[in-house]
Amino acid sequence: MPPELDRNRWHPPILEGQLVVLRRHRQENLATVARWYRDPELARLTRYQTRPMSREEIERFFQTRLMSPDALAYAVHERATDRLVGITTFSALDADNASTLYHITIGEPDAWGRGYGTEVTELMIEHAFERLALHRVGLSVFEFNTRAIRAYEKAGFRIEGRLREAIHRDGRYWDEIQMGVLEWEWQARREERARQPVQSAG
Ligand SMILES: CC(C)(COP(=O)(O)OP(=O)(O)OC[C@H]1O[C@@H](n2cnc3c(N)ncnc32)[C@H](O)[C@@H]1OP(=O)(O)O)[C@@H](O)C(=O)NCCC(=O)NCCS
Numbered sequence: 001m002p003p004e005l006d007r008n009r010w011h012p013p014i015l016e017g018q019l020v021v022l023r024r025h026r027q028e029n030l031a032t033v034a035r036w037y038r039d040p041e042l043a044r045l046t047r048y049q050t051r052p053m054s055r056e057e058i059e060r061f062f063q064t065r066l067m068s069p070d071a072l073a074y075a076v077h078e079r080a081t082d083r084l085v086g087i088t089t090f091s092a093l094d095a096d097n098a099s100t101l102y103h104i105t106i107g108e109p110d111a112w113g114r115g116y117g118t119e120v121t122e123l124m125i126e127h128a129f130e131r132l133a134l135h136r137v138g139l140s141v142f143e144f145n146t147r148a149i150r151a152y153e154k155a156g157f158r159i160e161g162r163l164r165e166a167i168h169r170d171g172r173y174w175d176e177i178q179m180g181v182l183e184w185e186w187q188a189r190r191e192e193r194a195r196q197p198v199q200s201a202g
Contacts, residue, residue: 007069009131010072010131010132011024011072012131015074015123015124015127016079017079017119017120017122017123018079018119019078019079019114019115019116019119020076020077020078020079020085020116020119020120020123021077021079021082022074022075022076022077022088022120022123022124023074023075023077024073024074024075025062025066025067025073025074025075025087026075027067029062029066029075029084030058030059030062032084032107033058033062033066033087033107034055034058034059034062035107036105036107036108037052037053037058037061037107038052038053038058039052039107040052041109042105042107044169044170045142045145045148046105048167050169065089065091066087066089071089072089072090072093072100073087073088073089073090074087074088074089074124075087076088076104076106076116076120078111078116083108085106085107085108085111085116086104086105086106086107086108086111086116086117086120087104087105087107088102088103088104088105088120088121088124089102089103090102090103090124090128090137091103097135097136098133098134098135098136099134099135099136099137099138100128100132100134100136100137100138101137101138101139101140102121102124102125102128102137102138102139103139104117104120104121104124106120112147113147117147117148117151118151118154118155121151121152121154121155121156121157122155122156124137125137125155125156125181125186129183129186129187134183135182135183136180136181136182136183137157137180137181138160138178138179138180139152139157139178139179139180140163140176140177140178140179141176141177141179142167142169142174142175142176142177143162143167143174143175143176143177144169144170144174149177149179152179153179155181156181156185156186156189157179157180157181158179158180158181158185159177159178159179160178160179160180161177161178162175162176162177162178163175163176163178
């Protein structure tokens with residue numbers, strides 16, 4: 001199969017939800033992504049180091065993890081306005097064990113808590129199991145990031161374990177929580193949802 005057609009199969013240009021649209025990255029996204037990653041609050045929520053990323057680190061991250069033709073990364077756009085609000089990626093794709101690691105950052109704080117993160121996570125899990133035929137998607141998240149844990153649980157992830165007191169933040173130690181979702185439990189959840197009667201509004 002020609003490389004571009006093959007890429008369209010495992011990395012379609014668009015994944016569409018009700019609230020968000022995921023698109024492959026474009027070079028012009030760099031300025032926005034760089035602005036997010038200079039924010040100390042984003043560093044607090046997502047990074048092992050407490051300092052925000054340097055410009056060089058952000059540019060390297062953008063080119064290798066988001067723009068590279070073999071990176072399975074998407075820009076998250078708000079569906080109603082098409083505004084770029086975040087990024088999501090898989091890393092550590094392990095073909096032998098059919099597993100990968102999931103990452104998401106909604107970089108615009110005014111876009112937090114509107115259901116975008118949950119929907120992005122659902123779209124990416126569906127892609128992993130339906131298109132990529134993976135068996136497992138895992139992630140890690142800091143214990144204090146309760147909004148993220150809630151969004152991941154709503155999308156189907158379960159807590160599997162914790163690295164005790166692995167993160168020092170805000171003057172104390174916190175656990176790093178490992179979460180995962182398996183293909184068969186995601187299928188079962190989907191079938192369960194399909195059996196439930198449609199809720200009528202009001
Ligand atoms: C984590 C993140 C992806 C979640 O996406 P989101 O769009 O904000 O989350 P959603 O709106 O889909 O869901 C959040 C849920 O957590 C709840 N929530 C919000 N703030 C919360 C808080 N401080 N504590 C606990 N739950 C919280 C919301 O009420 C919602 O649950 P509900 O629908 O049952 O009410 C997003 O906030 C983000 O990217 N934050 C910054 C970077 C980050 O933390 N990335 C993850 C690193 S592992």
